[in-house]
Amino acid sequence: MLRYHSAPSGHWLLAATGGRLLVVAAPDDRESVERTWAVVTESTGIQAVLDHLASNGLSATPPFALIEWSGELESSAATAQVIVRGGASVSVDSEGATVVIDGASATTWVERSLAGVASLSVSLAIAGADATAPADLPIISGVAWVDAVAVTAGGATTPFVPAAPAPAAVTPPAVTTPPVTPPVAAPAAPQLVSPPSAPIVVPVSADSASEIEDATIAEFTVTSVPEPEEPAAEEPAAFADDASVDTSATGYDSLFEETLVRSLEEAAARPDEAEEEAAESAPIASQGSAGDHDGMTMMGADFAALREARKKAREAGGAKPAPSVHKGPSYHLEISTGSNEPLGQTVLVGRAPSVSKISGGQIPRLVTLTGNEDISRNHAQFTIEGDTVVVTDLHSRNGTIVTLPGRSPQQLRAGEPTSVLADTVVDLGGGVTLTVRES
Amino acid sequence: MHVEATSTLQTSAAVIDLSVSSDSLVGNVRKVNEDSFLASTPIYLVADGMGGHRAGDEASQAVCATFAAAFPLPTATTAEAVLDAIQASNAAVRALSGNSATSISGTTLVGLALVEAYEGASIHWMAFNIGDSRIYNWDGRELRQLSVDHSAVQELVEAGIITQAQAAVHPERNIVTRAIGAFDAVDADIWLLPVGGNQSFLLCSDGLTKELSDTEIAAVLAEHDSARSETSVAQALTAAALAAGGKDNITAVFVESLASSSSLPDEDTTGRARRANAYLEDTMPRS
Numbered sequence: 244m245l246r247y248h249s250a251p252s253g254h255w256l257l258a259a260t261g262g263r264l265l266v267v268a269a270p271d272d273r274e275s276v277e278r279t280w281a282v283v284t285e286s287t288g289i290q291a292v293l294d295h296l297a298s299n300g301l302s303a304t305p306p307f308a309l310i311e312w313s314g315e316l317e318s319s320a321a322t323a324q325v326i327v328r329g330g331a332s333v334s335v336d337s338e339g340a341t342v343v344i345d346g347a348s349a350t351t352w353v354e355r356s357l358a359g360v361a362s363l364s365v366s367l368a369i370a371g372a373d374a375t376a377p378a379d380l381p382i383i384s385g386v387a388w389v390d391a392v393a394v395t396a397g398g399a400t401t402p403f404v405p406a407a408p409a410p411a412a413v414t415p416p417a418v419t420t421p422p423v424t425p426p427v428a429a430p431a432a433p434q435l436v437s438p439p440s441a442p443i444v445v446p447v448s449a450d451s452a453s454e455i456e457d458a459t460i461a462e463f464t465v466t467s468v469p470e471p472e473e474p475a476a477e478e479p480a481a482f483a484d485d486a487s488v489d490t491s492a493t494g495y496d497s498l499f500e501e502t503l504v505r506s507l508e509e510a511a512a513r514p515d516e517a518e519e520e521a522a523e524s525a526p527i528a529s530q531g532s533a534g535d536h537d538g539m540t541m542m543g544a545d546f547a548a549l550r551e552a553r554k555k556a557r558e559a560g561g562a563k564p565a566p567s568v569h570k571g572p573s574y575h576l577e578i579s580t581g582s583n584e585p586l587g588q589t590v591l592v593g594r595a596p597s598v599s600k601i602s603g604g605q606i607p608r609l610v611t612l613t614g615n616e617d618i619s620r621n622h623a624q625f626t627i628e629g630d631t632v633v634v635t636d637l638h639s640r641n642g643t644i645v646t647l648p649g650r651s652p653q654q655l656r657a658g659e660p661t662s663v664l665a666d667t668v669v670d671l672g673g674g675v676t677l678t679v680r681e682s
Numbered sequence: 683m684h685v686e687a688t689s690t691l692q693t694s695a696a697v698i699d700l701s702v703s704s705d706s707l708v709g710n711v712r713k714v715n716e717d718s719f720l721a722s723t724p725i726y727l728v729a730d731g732m733g734g735h736r737a738g739d740e741a742s743q744a745v746c747a748t749f750a751a752a753f754p755l756p757t758a759t760t761a762e763a764v765l766d767a768i769q770a771s772n773a774a775v776r777a778l779s780g781n782s783a784t785s786i787s788g789t790t791l792v793g794l795a796l797v798e799a800y801e802g803a804s805i806h807w808m809a810f811n812i813g814d815s816r817i818y819n820w821d822g823r824e825l826r827q828l829s830v831d832h833s834a835v836q837e838l839v840e841a842g843i844i845t846q847a848q849a850a851v852h853p854e855r856n857i858v859t860r861a862i863g864a865f866d867a868v869d870a871d872i873w874l875l876p877v878g879g880n881q882s883f884l885l886c887s888d889g890l891t892k893e894l895s896d897t898e899i900a901a902v903l904a905e906h907d908s909a910r911s912e913t914s915v916a917q918a919l920t921a922a923a924l925a926a927g928g929k930d931n932i933t934a935v936f937v938e939s940l941a942s943s944s945s946l947p948d949e950d951t952t953g954r955a956r957r958a959n960a961y962l963e964d965t966m967p968r969s
Contacts, residue, residue: 595876597806600830602869606761609874611804620876 246378250390255331255367257392258283260384265292266331266365266392267307280386285649287664289324301351306330308346308365308392316396319361328352330368336361365392572630574665576610577678584610585682586625586632592677593622593637617641617673623655625679628662632679634669635660644670686914689723691796693758693805696877696941698796702726703914704935709889710928717887717933718742718789723756724796725749725764728815728933729789730887732861737787740778741863745771745789758798761808761874768810768862768870775863788863790815791870792829792885794937796877807881809873813858816891818899819875820882825900828873828883832860850892883937886919889930893923 245264247257253271257264258279265283269275286292289311297304306329314321325333327346335342338359346353347368364378367390378393574586584590589607591598596609597620612618619639626633636643636655646652648666655661663669665681684705691698700723708715716731716738729745731738752767753759771791778787790813797808809817811829814836819826830836834857835849849855862868884899894902899919906918913921919934 595878596874597876598872598874601872606765606872606874608799609804609806610799611876613804 244381244395245383246381246393246395247387247389248376248378248391249380250369250388252388254369255389256386257382257389258386259382259392260284262313263289263292263309263311264365264392264394265307265309266367266389267296268305268329271388276386281649287647289326291650293326304328306346307352308333308367310363310365310394312360312363312394314360316361316394319359321360322356322358323360323363324354324356325363326352326354332366332368334364334366336363361396363394367391572665572681574627574632575680575682576625577680578610578612579674579676579678580612584608586627586679589627590625591621591623591637592625592671593620593639594618595620597621612671612675615673615675618671618675622671623669623677625677626660631662632664632667633660634663634667634679639671641672643672646670684914684917685721686916687721689756691723691756691758693798695798695804698805698877699940699942701938702935703916704933705914705916705920706933707889707920707924707928707931709931710924712931714739715931716742716789717889717931718746719885719933719935720746720749721935721937722750722753724759725753725793726795726883726885726935726937727791727793728885728887728935729791729862730813730815730889730931730933731787731789732858733787737778738789741775741787741789744774744778745791745862748774749793753795758796758805760799761795761797761872764793764795764797764808764810765870765872768812768868772862772866772868776866779863788861789813790858790887791862792817794883794885797874805877807873807875807877807883809875809883810870812860812862812868812870815885815887818884818886818896820884820900820903822880822882823904825884825896825903827896830871831858832871833858855892856888877939877941879941881939881941884919885935885937887931887933889928889932890919890923890934892930893926893928893932894919898922898926 245259254268255266256269256276256279257266259265260283263283265279267279269279282292282295286295289309292309296307296309307327308331309326310323310333312321312323319336319338323335323337325335325344327333327344328349328351329346332343332345332347335344335355335357337357342355342357344353344355369390376391378389378391380387576584576586576590576592578584585608588605590610591607592610592612594612594615596611598607598609601607607624612622619637619641621637622639623643624635624637626635634643634645634655636657636659638657642657643655644652645655645661645663646668647664652670663679665679667679669677669679671677684703686701686703688699688701691700702721702723704719704721706715706717706719718727718729718731718739720727727746727749729742731740731742733741748771749767752763752770768791775787775789792811792813792815793809794817795808795810796805798805809828811817812832814831814833815829816827816831817829819828830840834854835844835852837859838844838852839846839849844852860869882903884903890899902918902922903915906915908915911918915936916934919936920932923932
């Protein structure tokens with residue numbers, strides 16, 4: 244149960260959702276409230292929130308307390324990551340002891356990862372205010388002006404999703420692989436009875452069989468065809484080389500990947516991995532990637548964390564209970580020219596898109612965006628990997644700019660597949676944008 | 683056998699005038715023409731059958747019949763329908779072989795189709811290939827081979843072991859590595875190309891390309907003047923191959939298209955100063 248003590252506006256702003264809360268010193272204007280809310284709800288990880296807070300440089304970074312937690316507070320089994328700067332102080336009841344993390348002592352910020360957490364409280368310095376006011380008002384998700392915040396166990400309406408996924412959530416989400424379309428049967432008899440008048444050439448009756456055989460031997464070498472009933476292992480070695488031929492093709496490598504197989508594995512493994520990473524390697528992640536995180540690269544864990552956070556947010560927001568069988572997200576592209584394209588198979592967009600020598604029966608959908616010469620013939624490609632949309636700039640002349648929700652625009656590196664989220668805007672230039680939508 | 687035809691295919695995005703000439707000759711050596719072709723908007727095929735005891739011509743004919751039945755109307759089709767027809771052709775050729783282990787028949791297949799993803803979407807050429815028949819793109823000056831042979835020598839060429847010139851005389855030059863009817867499943871190479879303006883494609887069996895080099899084919903195409911000649915482009919090609927030896931069956935299908943549309947892309951992409959957004963974070967390549 245998350246509770247806060249209300250304070251006059253203009254000092255400390257609390258934004259909380261799911262297992263994340265941020266208390267930040269903020270001016271009393273609508274813009275900062277909206278921005279704070281967006282950062283907390285849309286950032287892809289605690290580092291991303293930190294990035295935003297420190298985006299104007301260290302000296303302009305406001306005092307804040309940033310906390311992410313997961314797990315069972317009731318059984319003192321929660322883990323928490325706490326980052327504090329300036330006049331905020333977080334008191335954590337962890338493994339029977341009380342740990343106080345005070346930001347005032349650091350010139351940058353203080354960061355701790357704690358296990359065995361039973362409760363948390365945030366006390367905030369406000370000149371002339373009662374610093375010991377009890378956090379009394381419950382909140383599940385939202386923004387409020389506060390002077391104290393507490394996270395405690397208890398309350399049937401606890402919004403926090405346990406770290407261990409509920410049984411229903413264990414069911415591999417998403418990615419119900421569509422069955423491979425079986426080859427159509429031979430055309431129906433009536434069609435054969437009345438062949439079309441189209442010019443089919445069906446030449447020449449055979450002469451004597453012996454002559455035919457002679458001719459065949461003389462010039463015409465048949466494929467070394469194995470017995471029809473033999474398994475594929477008996478194929479000539481040349482067949483095995485096909486894969487290497489395919490991968491040598493440039494620019495469309497990802498088309499040849501057996502994404503279906505891998506995506507199933509990912510879909511099945513991801514929830515557990517994400518939880519384990521969050522639980523076990525949180526300290527490493529926070530130290531290692533805080534400096535390295537350039538805002539450009541989305542790590543898989545970031546996505547997992549964001550998805551988790553969104554799921555929590557939805558559930559906390561009183562959304563319908565999760566269905567017992569998860570269905571994978573399906574996406575479509577909303578094109579600024581007014582059309583929508585489903586994102587089932589690979590989608591290739593450009594002024595005059597083409598594909599060259601693909602095998603395996605997975606044909607990309609070509610979307611032609613006419614009338615704009617800023618766009619290259621083959622400009623960008625969208626694929627679904629697992630339940631993530633991956634966009635690749637196909638060495639377009641003028642480049643591709645993507646804007647992930649809540650983040651600043653970034654230019655794609657040519658040819659480099661980049662994962663994006665729902666509601667990401669992909670700008671091809673010339674005013675043409677494609678928005679990834681979850682449908 | 684020689685066929686010429688013109689047709690018009692209209693979609694909501696474009697009007698495409700098509701002119702096709704096709705010709706198939708048995709050659710100077712063979713007794714049987716095992717090649718078959720289909721030239722019926724929106725599908726153009728050349729299939730080169732193989733196998734003894736008439737099995738080869740039956741196989742190539744079965745493929746053309748399957749496609750003809752699958753695409754009876756001169757309207758744009760879909761890539762999925764073409765893939766389905768390829769698999770259906772494979773099943774049809776497999777059925778010819780029956781349970782006999784001695785008379786296995788197979789055929790190459792090279793094809794061209796007009797496809798659209800859905801009604802009203804932009805239209806594309808879909809080229810597909812299994813085996814060592816070929817499809818070329820001809821732009822009036824330059825002949826460009828689109829397909830890549832599924833042949834033993836092509837793999838040696840791509841591996842850098844032999845040159846293209848050596849491949850032409852290599853003892854294994856007639857061994858194909860993929861064919862319709864060879865296995866229960868067949869995997870075609872696919873190309874998708876935008877439709878626009880004047881475009882020409884040549885589909886042919888190896889009886890043409892083993893007699894004539896690409897340069898010689900291009901010379902025939904460049905010299906041929908349909909308006910003044912009594913023979914079609916396809917006839918000019920097969921006649922040249924016949925004169926050069928004609929050791930195999932020779933089949934050529936030449937497709938010319940003229941697409942008219944308000945929005946067909948032909949221009950180069952306009953270069954543009956890098957979008958100078960100060961807020962863009964630096965993602966320039968490190969190298």
